[in-house]
Amino acid sequence: MIQPGTPVDPVARAAPRGRPRGGGPFAELRALRRLWRRDVVLALTLTAVVATLGLFVVYPLVMATITPRAEDWLRAVTTPRWRVTMGNTLMMAALSTVSSVVVGFLYAYAITRARIPGARWFTLVPLLPLITPPFVSGLAFILLFGRRGIVTYELLGLNTNIYGWHGLWLAQTVSFFPIAFLAIAGVLRSINPNLERASESLGASAWTTFRKVLLPLASPGIGAAALLVAIAVLGDFGNPMLIAGRFRVLATEAYLQISGWADMRMGAALGLALLVPAVVFFFLQRHLQGASVGRFVTVGGRGSRLEAAPLPGWVRWSLFAFCLAIALFMGAKYAVIVLGAFTPVWGIDYSFTLDNLTHVLVRTGELWNSLRFAGTAALACAVLATVSAFLVYRVKVPFGRALDLVSLLPAAIPGTLLGIAYVLAFNTPPLQLTGTGTIIVLSMVFSYLPVGYRIAAATLQQLAPSIEESAADMGASAMRTFVDVVLPLIGTSFSAALVYCFVKAVGTLSAVVFLISHGNVVASASILNLAEQGYWGWAAALATLLITAALLALALAKLVLGRRFAFFDV
Amino acid sequence: MNDRAHHGAPPLAPRTAARRARGLAPLALAVALLGSLAPSALAQGPLLVYSIIQEQDAAAITSAFTAATGIQVQTIRASGGEIVARVIAEASSPRADIVLGGASNLHIAMTNAGVLDAYLTDAAPYLDPGQRDADGYWSGFYLTALGIGINEERFRRQYGDKPLPETWEDLLDPEYAGEIVMTDPIASSTAYLFLQTQLQRLGWDDGWAYLEALAPNVGQFPTSGSAPPRMVGTGEYILGVAFVHSLSTTIEQGFPVTLVVPPGTGGEAGSVSIIAGGPNPDLARQFVDFVMGVDAQQAFTDISLTTPLNPDVVLPAAAIARASIEMIDFDPELAGSQREETLRRWEATLD
Numbered sequence: 001m002i003q004p005g006t007p008v009d010p011v012a013r014a015a016p017r018g019r020p021r022g023g024g025p026f027a028e029l030r031a032l033r034r035l036w037r038r039d040v041v042l043a044l045t046l047t048a049v050v051a052t053l054g055l056f057v058v059y060p061l062v063m064a065t066i067t068p069r070a071e072d073w074l075r076a077v078t079t080p081r082w083r084v085t086m087g088n089t090l091m092m093a094a095l096s097t098v099s100s101v102v103v104g105f106l107y108a109y110a111i112t113r114a115r116i117p118g119a120r121w122f123t124l125v126p127l128l129p130l131i132t133p134p135f136v137s138g139l140a141f142i143l144l145f146g147r148r149g150i151v152t153y154e155l156l157g158l159n160t161n162i163y164g165w166h167g168l169w170l171a172q173t174v175s176f177f178p179i180a181f182l183a184i185a186g187v188l189r190s191i192n193p194n195l196e197r198a199s200e201s202l203g204a205s206a207w208t209t210f211r212k213v214l215l216p217l218a219s220p221g222i223g224a225a226a227l228l229v230a231i232a233v234l235g236d237f238g239n240p241m242l243i244a245g246r247f248r249v250l251a252t253e254a255y256l257q258i259s260g261w262a263d264m265r266m267g268a269a270l271g272l273a274l275l276v277p278a279v280v281f282f283f284l285q286r287h288l289q290g291a292s293v294g295r296f297v298t299v300g301g302r303g304s305r306l307e308a309a310p311l312p313g314w315v316r317w318s319l320f321a322f323c324l325a326i327a328l329f330m331g332a333k334y335a336v337i338v339l340g341a342f343t344p345v346w347g348i349d350y351s352f353t354l355d356n357l358t359h360v361l362v363r364t365g366e367l368w369n370s371l372r373f374a375g376t377a378a379l380a381c382a383v384l385a386t387v388s389a390f391l392v393y394r395v396k397v398p399f400g401r402a403l404d405l406v407s408l409l410p411a412a413i414p415g416t417l418l419g420i421a422y423v424l425a426f427n428t429p430p431l432q433l434t435g436t437g438t439i440i441v442l443s444m445v446f447s448y449l450p451v452g453y454r455i456a457a458a459t460l461q462q463l464a465p466s467i468e469e470s471a472a473d474m475g476a477s478a479m480r481t482f483v484d485v486v487l488p489l490i491g492t493s494f495s496a497a498l499v500y501c502f503v504k505a506v507g508t509l510s511a512v513v514f515l516i517s518h519g520n521v522v523a524s525a526s527i528l529n530l531a532e533q534g535y536w537g538w539a540a541a542l543a544t545l546l547i548t549a550a551l552l553a554l555a556l557a558k559l560v561l562g563r564r565f566a567f568f569d570v
Numbered sequence: 571m572n573d574r575a576h577h578g579a580p581p582l583a584p585r586t587a588a589r590r591a592r593g594l595a596p597l598a599l600a601v602a603l604l605g606s607l608a609p610s611a612l613a614q615g616p617l618l619v620y621s622i623i624q625e626q627d628a629a630a631i632t633s634a635f636t637a638a639t640g641i642q643v644q645t646i647r648a649s650g651g652e653i654v655a656r657v658i659a660e661a662s663s664p665r666a667d668i669v670l671g672g673a674s675n676l677h678i679a680m681t682n683a684g685v686l687d688a689y690l691t692d693a694a695p696y697l698d699p700g701q702r703d704a705d706g707y708w709s710g711f712y713l714t715a716l717g718i719g720i721n722e723e724r725f726r727r728q729y730g731d732k733p734l735p736e737t738w739e740d741l742l743d744p745e746y747a748g749e750i751v752m753t754d755p756i757a758s759s760t761a762y763l764f765l766q767t768q769l770q771r772l773g774w775d776d777g778w779a780y781l782e783a784l785a786p787n788v789g790q791f792p793t794s795g796s797a798p799p800r801m802v803g804t805g806e807y808i809l810g811v812a813f814v815h816s817l818s819t820t821i822e823q824g825f826p827v828t829l830v831v832p833p834g835t836g837g838e839a840g841s842v843s844i845i846a847g848g849p850n851p852d853l854a855r856q857f858v859d860f861v862m863g864v865d866a867q868q869a870f871t872d873i874s875l876t877t878p879l880n881p882d883v884v885l886p887a888a889a890i891a892r893a894s895i896e897m898i899d900f901d902p903e904l905a906g907s908q909r910e911e912t913l914r915r916w917e918a919t920l921d
Contacts (some may be wrong), residue, residue: 163790
C-alpha cells in the first residue's frame with residue numbers, strides 16, 4: 001500500500017487524463033474486447049455496473065418515455081403556458097445554481113480552510129434541510145417569513161410577500177447549497193495545504209494564492225457542484241409548490257398533471273422534457289471544464305500536511321459570521337418545527353403539550369422502516385457511486401461518457417415521475433418488485449446516486465494518476481489498486497456520499513409515495529399525509545422524531561467507525 | 571412471567587393479548603362461515619385498500635367491516651391524484667382491491683382508464699343518478715361540497731362590524747382585494763369544480779362575468795388543495811374557498827376559522843370503487859356493499875363530520891345535513907367536456 005503523504009504533484013499535465021475516453025463506438029468496442037482479455041475482474045465489475053444502471057435507470061425511463069402519445073408531446077410543446085414555464089425553469093436553474101454554489105463554496109471554505117470556531121458543528125447544519133420533507137419545512141418557512149411571519153411581520157413589521165420567484169430563489173438556495181457544500185468540501189479537504197504554503201513562501205499574497213492556486217484546484221468540485229445543483233433545481237417541485245405563488249416551473253406542472261388531474265401521459269411528457277436542459281448542462285459543463293480538468297492534480301493524504309496558512313483575522317471572522325447567519329436561519333426553521341411538535345395549534349397556540357408526540361409514538365415501525373431502508377440504500381449508493389466513478393474517471397473504461405451521463409439523469413426527473421416509472425417497469429414478472437421493501441430501497445439508491453457519484457468523481461480527479469500507475473507497475477490489478485490505494489484516499493467522499501444518500505433517503509417523498517406498500521410504510525410518507533390532512537402538530541412531531549432518529553444514527557455510525565467515517569472530521 | 575421467558579415464549583403485552591382474544595372469536599366464526607359457503611373464498615384476504623380519505627376516517631370504516639365480517643383489512647393512504655396515478659400504473663398487476671373515497675371525478679378518471687371493475691350494488695337504493703356510475707364502476711357514499719372559510723379574527727380587525735360573506739356574490743366586494751385564497755383550477759381537478767359551479771349556476775356568459783370580477787380579489791392560487799384552509803387558519807389570508815370537510819378539519823384542529831356554505835354550491839359524491847384484477851374480488855364486493863350500509867357511514871360520519879348519503883345515518887351535531895346544503899344541479903359530463911376551453915379562458919383571465 002502506498003503511504004499517504006506521497007509528494008505533491010501540482011505539475012500541469014498535458015494528457016487529458018481526467019476525462020472518459022472519447023472515440024467512436026467501434027473504437028470503444030475494440031477497447032472493451034481488449035479489457036476482457038486484459039483484466040477479467042475489471043470487465044466483470046464494469047458489466048455489473050452497466051447492467052445495474054441499465055436496469056434501474058435506463059429501463060424505467062424508457063417505460064416512462066413510451067407512456068405519452070404523440071398528441072401529448074404536441075400539446076406540451078404548443079401550449080403557451082408551458083413555454084413560459086420552461087423559460088421560468090431555466091431562469092431559476094441559473095439563479096439558484098449560482099447562489100447555491102457561492103454559498104456552498106464559502107461555507108465549505110470557511111469550514112475546511114478558515115478553521116472557524118466550532119467548524120465541526122457547522123458541518124451538521126447543511127444536513128438539516130436534506131432530512132426534512134418539504135411540506136413541513138415549507139410551512140415553517142411560511143410561519144417565519146410569510147405575510148404574517150414571525151420574523152417578517154411580528155419582528156420587523158414588514159408587509160412583505162414572499163410568494164414569487166424571489167421567495168423561490170431564497171428557498172432553493174437554502175435547499176440546494178448543501179449539495180454544493182458536500183461536493184466542494186470533499187475537494188477542498190483533499191487539496192494539500194502545502195501548495196498554498198508554497199505559493200505564499202514564493203511571495204504571493206493570500207488573495208493571489210486563493211485565486212491562482214486554490215480556486216483552480218477546486219474547479220472540478222465547483223463544476224460538479226454547479227452541474228448537480230442546476231439539475232436538482234430543474235427537478236425541484238416541493239419548493240415551487242409552496243412558495244412560488246403564481247410563478248410556475250416545469251417540474252411542478254409535471255407533478256400537478258399527475259397528482260391534480262391524474263394525467264400520467266401529460267405528466268410524463270412534461271417531466272421528460274426536463275431531460276433536455278439536463279443533458280445540455282451535462283455537455284456544457286464538460287465543454288467548459290474539459291480544458292482544466294486533469295491539468296491540476298494533487299494527491300490527497302494526511303502524512304506531510306502542514307496546517308493551512310492562517311487567514312487574515314477579518315476574513316476569518318466574516319466567514320464565521322456568514323456561517324453563523326446560515327446556521328441561525330436553519331436553526332430558526334427547525335426551532336419552529338420543534339415548537340410545532342410541542343404546541344397544540346402550530347402558529348396559533350403556543351402552550352406546551354405532549355399530545356402530538358404521544359399520537360405519533362405509535363408510528364415507531366415507520367420510523368424504523370425509514371432508517372432501515374435509508375441505511376441499506378446509503379451503503380449501496382455509496383459503493384455503486386464510488387465504483388462507477390473509479391471505472392469512468394480512473395480506469396477510463398470504454399463507454400465511460402455514456403455511463404457518466406446515465407448516472408446523472410435521475411437527478412433531473414421529478415420524483416413523482418421516477419416513482420411511476422418504477423411502478424411501470426417493475427410491476428410484472430420476472431422482475432416484480434412492487435409491494436416489496438426492495439423497490440423502495442432501489443428508488444432511493446438511484447435517486448441519490450447522481451450526487452454521490454459526482455462527489456466521488458470530483459475527488460478522484462484530484463488524485464495524481466501516478467500513484468495508481470506505480471501500483472500497476474508493481475503488478476496490482478485495477479481492482480486491487482482500487483481497494484488498496486484509491487479507497488483509502490477518497491474516504492471523505494465515500495462518507496459524504498453515504499451521509500448524503502442516508503439523510504435524503506430518510507426524508508424521501510415524491511417517488512416513495514407510489515412505492516410504499518402494506519407493511520412497508522416510511523415515516524416521510526406519513527408526515528406528508530398528516531400535513532396534507534391538516535394535522536400539522538402531528539406532522540411536526542413525527543418530523544422532529546425522524547430528524548432526531550436520523551442524526552442519532554449518524555452519531556452512532558461515527559462512534560462505531562471513528563476515523564473511517566470521515567464526514568465530521570474537519 | 572419468568573417461567574414463560576424461560577421457555578422462550580415472549581410475554582404478551584396485556585393490550586395485544588386482549589386485542590388478539592377479541593379479534594379471534596369473530597375471525598373463527600367468519601372462517602367457518604366462509605368455509606361452508608365457497609371453498610375459493612377461504613384462501614382470500616386480507617382486503618387491500620387504497621384510501622383517499624384520512625387515515626383515521628378510513629380506519630373507522632375498515633374496523634367496522636372487520637368487526638362485522640371478520641375479514642382483515644390493510645390500508646395505505648395517499649392523496650387523490652397519487653392514488654389514481656398509482657392504480658393506473660399498477661394495472662398490469664394490481665396490488666390492491668379497493669379505492670376508498672375521493673370525489674367522483676377521480677373515479678371517473680380511473681373508469682376511463684379501464685382499471686376498475688363494474689359492480690352495481692343493491693345496497694344503495696337511496697343514491698341519485700349523479701351519485702353513482704350507471705354501469706356500477708363507482709358508488710357514492712358521502713358528499714363533498716365547496717364552502718368559504720373565514721379567519722374571523724383577522725376579518726374583524728380589518729373590516730370591523732361588516733357582516734361575514736354568505737353568498738358567492740359577497741366575495742366580489744372590492745374591499746376583499748388580495749385577501750382571498752383558492753386552489754389553482756389548472757393544478758387540481760377539485761378546484762376546477764369551483765369554476766364549473768359558477769358557470770353552471772349562472773350560465774356561461776354570466777358565469778364568466780362573475781369569475782372575471784372575482785379574479786382580482788384572489789391574492790394567490792396555491793397548487794395544493796390543503797393550502798387554502800391552512801393559509802386562512804394561520805391568517806395568511808382572510809378568506810378561502812375550499813371543500814367543506816377540509817375546512818371542518820382545520821376548525822377541529824383549533825384554527826380560528828368560520829365555515830360558510832353558500833347557497834348554490836357545487837359538489838360531488840365521494841365514492842368507492844373496485845380495482846379490476848385485484849387479489850380479492852369477492853371480498854371487494856362485500857366491502858362495497860358494507861360501505862353503502864348505515865353502519866359504515868355512521869362510523870365514518872361520526873369521526874369525519876362529512877355529509878353521508880345514506881339517509882338512515884344519525885347526524886352528529888357538528889356535521890352538516892345533506893338537506894341543508896343547497897346544491898346546484900351539477901352536470902359532471904358537461905364539466906368534463908368543457909375542461910380545455912374553460913381552463914384556457916381562465917388562464918387568459920388571469921394574465
